[in-house]
Amino acid sequence: MNQAAQNYWNDFWKLKGEEIPKYVSAWQFGDNPNYLAQLVIEGIKTATCSGLIFYEMENERLPCVDDYSIILNSHDEPLAIIKTVDVQIMPMDEVPEEFAIAEGEGDRTYQYWKDTHEKFFTAALKEIGQEFSADIKLVCERFTLIDVKK
Numbered sequence: 001m002n003q004a005a006q007n008y009w010n011d012f013w014k015l016k017g018e019e020i021p022k023y024v025s026a027w028q029f030g031d032n033p034n035y036l037a038q039l040v041i042e043g044i045k046t047a048t049c050s051g052l053i054f055y056e057m058e059n060e061r062l063p064c065v066d067d068y069s070i071i072l073n074s075h076d077e078p079l080a081i082i083k084t085v086d087v088q089i090m091p092m093d094e095v096p097e098e099f100a101i102a103e104g105e106g107d108r109t110y111q112y113w114k115d116t117h118e119k120f121f122t123a124a125l126k127e128i129g130q131e132f133s134a135d136i137k138l139v140c141e142r143f144t145l146i147d148v149k150k
Contacts, residue, residue, distance in 0.1 A: 001026040005070045008078040012147055026070040026078065031120060033074045036105070040071055041080055041148050045104035051121055052089055052137040057128065063087050063141050079149055086142040091135040092117065099140055 001009075005026040013020040029036035029048065039045035055062055063069075067084040100113035122132040 001070070002076055004076070005072065005078040008149055009070060009081070012081060021066075021068055023064075024068040024070060026072055028072045028074065028076070033072065037071050037073055037079045039104045040082065040145060043145065044108075045102075046144065047099055047102035047104075047140065047142045049095070049099075049103070049117070049138040049140045051124065052139050053128075053130065054124070055139060062089075062139060068146070069143070081146040082143040083146050084141055084143050088140045089137055090140060092121070092138050093134040095138060095140060099142075102142065 001024070009024055009026075010020065029040075036045060036048075054060075063084050065084055065087060069082050069084070070078045071080045071082060073079050095113075097110040100110045101108050103113055106112035106116060118132065118134075121136055125132050125136075
C-alpha cells in the first residue's frame with residue numbers, strides 16, 4: 001500500500017475513533033480504473049470479479065467477508081473505502097444475471113457483462129499462455145461503499 005492510501009486509511013479510522021481493522025488492501029479496478037471507481041462512488045457498482053487462476057498464480061490471498069479495500073485511481077491515489085460483504089467462487093458461465101448487473105458497467109445487462117468479461121479474460125489469459133473457457137472460475141465479490149475521500 002502506498003503512503004497516500006495508508007494515510008487515508010489511518011485518518012479515516014482516527015476520525016471514527018475506532019480500532020483500525022487488521023486487514024486492508026489497496027488496488028485499482030481492471031481495464032478502466034477511474035471509470036469503475038466512479039461507478040462505485042456513485043453507488044452503481046457494488047460487485048466485482050477476478051479470475052481465480054490469477055490469485056493462484058500470484059499466491060495472493062482471496063478476499064474474505066469483512067475485508068476492507070482502498071480503491072485507487074489510475075495514478076494510485078486513494079478515492080474510496082469499500083467493505084466486502086460476500087465472496088463466492090463460481091464458473092463464469094454460472095454467474096447469475098443479478099451479479100453481472102451489480103458490476104454496474106456499460107448498459108448494465110448480462111450480455112454486456114458477459115461480452116466484456118470474455119474479452120478481458122481472453123486477453124489476460126493469453127498473456128500467461130492460457131486459453132479462455134466459459135467455465136473459468138471467478139472470484140465474485142460483493143461490497144458496500146464505506147467512505148469517499150474528500
